[in-house]
Amino acid sequence: MKVNSRKTKLNYLKRKWEKDITNKEKMLEYKNEVLLDKYFNAIFYAIAHDAGVMIGYDYEEYPEIIHWDCYKDLINLFEEKCMKLNTYALQYVRIFVHMCEDPRNYNRHAFLENLLQIYCPTL
Numbered sequence: 665m666k667v668n669s670r671k672t673k674l675n676y677l678k679r680k681w682e683k684d685i686t687n688k689e690k691m692l693e694y695k696n697e698v699l700l701d702k703y704f705n706a707i708f709y710a711i712a713h714d715a716g717v718m719i720g721y722d723y724e725e726y727p728e729i730i731h732w733d734c735y736k737d738l739i740n741l742f743e744e745k746c747m748k749l750n751t752y753a754l755q756y757v758r759i760f761v762h763m764c765e766d767p768r769n770y771n772r773h774a775f776l777e778n779l780l781q782i783y784c785p786t787l
Contacts, residue, residue, distance in 0.1 A: 673751065674701055701752045707783045708756035714779055720762030724755075727765045734764035738776055745777065746784035 674697050681690040712721035719725070729735055738760040743749060749757065763772050 671701070671752075673697060700750075704750075704752040704756065707746070708753070708759055710783050711776070711779050712756075712759045712762075715759070715763050715766075715775065716768075717759055717762035717766060720759040721756065724758065726758050726761050729761055729765070731764040734772055735760055737773055738763060741773060741776055742780065745780040 674694075677690070677694040677697050681687065681694045684690055709721055712718050739749070739757065742753075742760075760776075763776070766772075
């Protein structure tokens with residue numbers, strides 16, 4: 665069975681729970697991890713959709729990064745306004761690359777900040 669390396673923890677917790685299916689603590693730990701994975705998936709799907717860069721969500725392709733300052737700015741903004749990137753979120757940072765390399769002229773920082781106000785409520 666091929667496992668996405670970013671989902672190793674998720675698979676580990678699932679197997680741990682399956683070995684002791686009556687253990688509610690292991691079940692909750694696994695289900696919380698599933699929710700975290702789904703949370704990041706939903707946030708980055710929404711960002712990619714609203715930014716018009718679904719190619720960054722659908723395909724694991726990165727354009728050449730030319731606008732490094734933009735990319736770093738969007739990463740820092742996400743971590744400041746939403747939460748620190750984790751293994752589930754790292755697979756989606758390519759969306760920020762696509763946003764920064766998008767030829768359309770718009771204020772990416774302000775655009776992402778507005779989206780994060782919607783998609784990342786204060787936790």
